[in-house]
Amino acid sequence: MNKFTYASVSTTDAAIAEMDEHDSPKFIAGGTNLLDLMKVNVENPDHLIDITQIAFNQIEATADGGLRLGALVTNADTAWNEEVEKRYPLLSKAILAGASPQLRNMATNGGNLMQRTRCYYFYDTATPCNKREPGSGCSAIGGYNRILAILGTSEHCIATHPSDMCVALVALGATINITGINGDRTIPITEFHRLPGDRPDLDNTLQAGDIVTSIDLPVQGFEKNYAYLKVRDRASYAFALVSVAAALTLEGNQIKEARLVLGGVAHKPWRSAEAEAALTHQEASVSTFEKAAAIALEGAKGYGDNTFKIELAKRAIVRALKQAAGLEEQA
Amino acid sequence: MINPREYIEPGSSWPLGHAVPDQPATHTVKLNINGQDVHLKIEPWVSLLDALREYIGLTGTKKGCDHGQCGACTVLVDGKRINSCLTLAVMKQGCEITTIEGLAKGDELHPMQEAFVEHDAYQCGYCTPGQICSAIGLINEGIANTRDEISELMSGNICRCGAYPHILDAIEQVKGVAGHE
Ligand SMILES: Cc1cc2nc3c(=O)[nH]c(=O)nc-3n(C[C@H](O)[C@H](O)[C@H](O)COP(=O)(O)OP(=O)(O)OC[C@H]3O[C@@H](n4cnc5c(N)ncnc54)[C@H](O)[C@@H]3O)c2cc1C
Ligand code: SF4
Numbered sequence A: 001m002n003k004f005t006y007a008s009v010s011t012t013d014a015a016i017a018e019m020d021e022h023d024s025p026k027f028i029a030g031g032t033n034l035l036d037l038m039k040v041n042v043e044n045p046d047h048l049i050d051i052t053q054i055a056f057n058q059i060e061a062t063a064d065g066g067l068r069l070g071a072l073v074t075n076a077d078t079a080w081n082e083e084v085e086k087r088y089p090l091l092s093k094a095i096l097a098g099a100s101p102q103l104r105n106m107a108t109n110g111g112n113l114m115q116r117t118r119c120y121y122f123y124d125t126a127t128p129c130n131k132r133e134p135g136s137g138c139s140a141i142g143g144y145n146r147i148l149a150i151l152g153t154s155e156h157c158i159a160t161h162p163s164d165m166c167v168a169l170v171a172l173g174a175t176i177n178i179t180g181i182n183g184d185r186t187i188p189i190t191e192f193h194r195l196p197g198d199r200p201d202l203d204n205t206l207q208a209g210d211i212v213t214s215i216d217l218p219v220q221g222f223e224k225n226y227a228y229l230k231v232r233d234r235a236s237y238a239f240a241l242v243s244v245a246a247a248l249t250l251e252g253n254q255i256k257e258a259r260l261v262l263g264g265v266a267h268k269p270w271r272s273a274e275a276e277a278a279l280t281h282q283e284a285s286v287s288t289f290e291k292a293a294a295i296a297l298e299g300a301k302g303y304g305d306n307t308f309k310i311e312l313a314k315r316a317i318v319r320a321l322k323q324a325a326g327l328e329e330q331a
Numbered sequence B: 001m002i003n004p005r006e007y008i009e010p011g012s013s014w015p016l017g018h019a020v021p022d023q024p025a026t027h028t029v030k031l032n033i034n035g036q037d038v039h040l041k042i043e044p045w046v047s048l049l050d051a052l053r054e055y056i057g058l059t060g061t062k063k064g065c066d067h068g069q070c071g072a073c074t075v076l077v078d079g080k081r082i083n084s085c086l087t088l089a090v091m092k093q094g095c096e097i098t099t100i101e102g103l104a105k106g107d108e109l110h111p112m113q114e115a116f117v118e119h120d121a122y123q124c125g126y127c128t129p130g131q132i133c134s135a136i137g138l139i140n141e142g143i144a145n146t147r148d149e150i151s152e153l154m155s156g157n158i159c160r161c162g163a164y165p166h167i168l169d170a171i172e173q174v175k176g177v178a179g180h181e
């Protein structure tokens, strides 16, 4: 780890002012991703701005009847929050599928949105990586790529976004509240993360100095018919090979509304509007789900070690939809 | 328990015999460790784990991976279990930290320690301080009730020796899970 200076701030103004005064400053919240990356010299900030004393530490109702999750509330406190458990159980389930109890006690909602890829080469400073060192090349394409992406990749990067929480947030249609030098703004979570294209060094659309202040959940929580299915190499405490957030509203056996989002397959949580359209106004049945799964994976591309994910994702989608529709029990 | 290193005054020697480098980057941090206030002069990049082990001399908390992947470094901060390897000591200013050394009252072991001994819940013992602190954190949370739930919510602690069944037995006993003999 490189040497750095440190300051703790209690207001966003102070945080933004601190940002201005250093060459390569970084905010730190739970520290579970940033310190990990600093220990392997992938992140080398010259100054850390501790934002944990800023008062984004509440979960509260929004004016329109939704729920606002403070950026500094921990993943554990969010997942076990009574309102979240009752109204947005899909989010609780996704968060609890990630990391470990100790890490969830530290990890914050803002930090979870911002966490970086787990691509092995990104962590290994001895190998080329366009995300870590723009222009150096991608070691994963043509290298060992079992955990990497099959959708929305580019010739420059096939990294995945590793979050479970974000997959549920996309399914729920969350919006992200941001403050920065240019004032406040709100964006849909689908516009927060991005695809790698020719700028894989950029994980998301946040500008330097921007702070995530909170995440808003709309009223509709899909609390009756939802599933979060995570497939991984061991039963707990492992990142997803593939995960599926499925949410339905049903009228009898008819699907009125559907949300289908995949994790572990792309540079961002992968929402398939086409698959959702193929589910809407259809009967909730295995054949409908199989059609939607095929549509969701159209255009998927395997890179060798990770090609199995295409079939795995299809099967996971069918199973998650069965669970959401109540045709199979959810673990 | 923290004697003779309980008060580490700015400018005094390091507990382990090094001189404190007088760098502009150093911070003075007060931690309450196992009920005792400890004042440290420390650089911002020192993890809570290294502060405990290398600066204060409390080596009960173990370093397994140093990357949040094993749980050996688990301690309780204000009653909640965390990985001390991914925590900066400067960020825990004023917090109450409980380590494995702080659990027993004199010669009287904490019930979780007793249960680990009784159930032989370890082989080499390297993961044990983290397992015990994590198990106490789990009980404080009050969420896990069945053996399966305990198992899932103890998944943040890896045991290279595979003592898992006995670890679960020990925790079940302390929790008073029905059906436990
Ligand atoms: C061993 C291990 C296993 C894991 N397994 C999983 C898993 O299975 N699923 C999963 O989803 N996650 C997993 N994680 C990742 C974990 O969820 C993230 O590390 C965590 O959510 C990051 O939050 P943090 O508060 O610790 O962020 P930090 O490490 O403090 O910060 C991360 C980044 O976000 C920036 N940042 C933080 N807060 C803000 C803010 N409010 N505004 C702007 N920028 C901000 C920081 O500057 C930094 O660049 C795992 C982590 C580890 C170490
Ligand atoms: S996939 Fe992306 S993160 Fe991984 S080596 Fe290639 S450029 Fe780097």
Ligand code: FES
Binding pocket: B062, B063, B064, B065, B066, B067, B068, B069, B070, B071, B072, B073, B074, B083, B084, B085, B086
């Ligand atoms: S040493 Fe901290 S989790 Fe392994």
Ligand code: FES
Binding pocket: B121, B122, B123, B124, B125, B126, B127, B128, B158, B159, B160, B161, B162, B163
């Ligand atoms: S007892 Fe040896 S690692 Fe757990």
